[in-house]
Amino acid sequence: MNILIIGGGGREHALAWKIQQSPQCEALYIAPGNAGIQTLGENVVLDIKDNQAVVDFAVAKNIGLAVVAPDDYLAQGMVDALTSAGIKAFGPTKAAAQLEWSKAFAKEFMKKHGIPTAQSETFSSFDTALEYARTQTLPVVIKADGLALGKGVVIAQTYDEAEATLRSFMAEAKFGASGKTVVIEEFLEGSEISIHAFCDGKDAVLFPVSRDHKRVGDGNTGPNTGGMGTIAPVLVPDWFLNVVKQSVVMPVLKGMNDTGTPFKGILYPGIMVTNQGIKVIEFNTRFGDPECESYMRILESDLVEILLACVDGTLENVNVKWSDDSVTTVMLASKGYPEAYEKGFEVQGINDAEADSSVVVFHAGTATKEGNTVTSGGRVLGVSATGKTPEEAKKKAYEAADKIHFEGKQNRADIGAFWAL
Numbered sequence: 001m002n003i004l005i006i007g008g009g010g011r012e013h014a015l016a017w018k019i020q021q022s023p024q025c026e027a028l029y030i031a032p033g034n035a036g037i038q039t040l041g042e043n044v045v046l047d048i049k050d051n052q053a054v055v056d057f058a059v060a061k062n063i064g065l066a067v068v069a070p071d072d073y074l075a076q077g078m079v080d081a082l083t084s085a086g087i088k089a090f091g092p093t094k095a096a097a098q099l100e101w102s103k104a105f106a107k108e109f110m111k112k113h114g115i116p117t118a119q120s121e122t123f124s125s126f127d128t129a130l131e132y133a134r135t136q137t138l139p140v141v142i143k144a145d146g147l148a149l150g151k152g153v154v155i156a157q158t159y160d161e162a163e164a165t166l167r168s169f170m171a172e173a174k175f176g177a178s179g180k181t182v183v184i185e186e187f188l189e190g191s192e193i194s195i196h197a198f199c200d201g202k203d204a205v206l207f208p209v210s211r212d213h214k215r216v217g218d219g220n221t222g223p224n225t226g227g228m229g230t231i232a233p234v235l236v237p238d239w240f241l242n243v244v245k246q247s248v249v250m251p252v253l254k255g256m257n258d259t260g261t262p263f264k265g266i267l268y269p270g271i272m273v274t275n276q277g278i279k280v281i282e283f284n285t286r287f288g289d290p291e292c293e294s295y296m297r298i299l300e301s302d303l304v305e306i307l308l309a310c311v312d313g314t315l316e317n318v319n320v321k322w323s324d325d326s327v328t329t330v331m332l333a334s335k336g337y338p339e340a341y342e343k344g345f346e347v348q349g350i351n352d353a354e355a356d357s358s359v360v361v362f363h364a365g366t367a368t369k370e371g372n373t374v375t376s377g378g379r380v381l382g383v384s385a386t387g388k389t390p391e392e393a394k395k396k397a398y399e400a401a402d403k404i405h406f407e408g409k410q411n412r413a414d415i416g417a418f419w420a421l
């Protein structure tokens with residue numbers, strides 16, 4: 001069948017890499033794609049902010065499966081539009097994706113369904129929010145309700161910082177409508193992990209546990225980013241995934257079903273493992289990036305078969321198999337990221353890095369200029385290596401990352417330092 005992927009980052013490169021290996025995949029289109037993805041399929045110029053343009057393209061190209069990967073296009077209702085036009089689309093509907101695009105909705109949902117999470121309150125008035133924040137123990141966590149490119153969360157260390165954050169989100173509308181409502185919540189101490197589950201509306205299959213490294217600097221210092229590297233599987237006790245499934249994932253599926261908005265797609269709860277047990281930090285309703293880059297390296301089953309089963313509600317018939325390998329993905333970013341950065345620098349050494357068969361280099365922010373690969377984003381490449389042990393995966397990923405050069409390249413040196421909970 002013909003397949004369309006929406007998106008153009010490292011996550012979509014990893015999805016394209018895996019989907020292209022499926023015996024079911026004939027033509028593969030990616031909108032907009034990037035310089036790396038074009039070796040796997042056709043990059044398409046399409047106004048993806050316009051659902052109807054995507055539907056028209058999908059009809060014209062006889063698309064049998066559309067995979068909507070980024071959060072903003074799920075929030076835009078692209079899956080709804082494709083489904084209404086009779087095209088199978090992987091991902092939640094706009095209503096189901098609200099678990100990600102409104103943190104206030106997600107908190108309310110968790111309270112209602114007894115899903116463990118940080119204690120919190122939601123505010124739409126700056127004065128009331130500020131009054132409440134000043135009564136909270138420091139640090140206090142302030143979150144913009146809506147999507148904010150991963151920058152809508154501030155862990156305020158002082159009341160002055162809390163006030164400045166509330167002012168910029170609510171009064172100055174730094175993130176537009178996304179920050180007009182805020183969630184103020186308790187700071188959770190513990191070990192952070194990423195959970196992913198394939199969901200078909202009633203049933204879920206959990207992935208092995210992974211870990212992102214969100215801060216830009218080694219030792220989790222500096223500002224939050226989209227993610228500077230991932231490892232999988234994080235070593236957990238046998239019972240762990242079952243507890244997460246029963247206390248988080250299945251209550252979500254049941255709760256969403258009960259309100260007539262069944263959840264299909266990837267449910268990705270960020271989880272803090274605290275002294276008081278697991279607590280959900282947030283819900284994402286899509287593959288994580290760069291979690292996806294690591295996951296695609298160790299997924300053994302046919303991804304297309306699984307995605308179709310999620311759409312069709314037949315996940316119980318599919319056997320999802322993972323390899324026994326460990327995987328490490330190190331993101332190479334532009335100097336200055338996650339703040340302002342320059343682009344257009346030539347990238348060298350990708351072929352050298354991929355000379356080791358355990359390595360795949362996924363493109364995130366790249367473009368082609370005069371036949372050369374150049375940087376075109378904050379996160380430029382995801383260098384992913386598998387190994388028989390966590391140590392081997394880490395070592396190979398860094399050996400490969402060191403072979404790649406572009407001006408201003410920055411990466412964390414401690415991805416894969418901790419493989420336990």
Ligand code: AMP
Binds near residue numbers: 153185186
């Ligand atoms: P979010 O967008 O909600 O995932 O938040 C971004 C990052 O901020 C998370 O990945 C955590 O590292 C951190 N964070 C969010 N909420 C909390 C919290 N309540 N306690 C501690 N850290 C948090």
Ligand code: GLY
Binds near residue numbers: 287290291
């Ligand atoms: N890696 C974090 C995210 O995709 O939200």
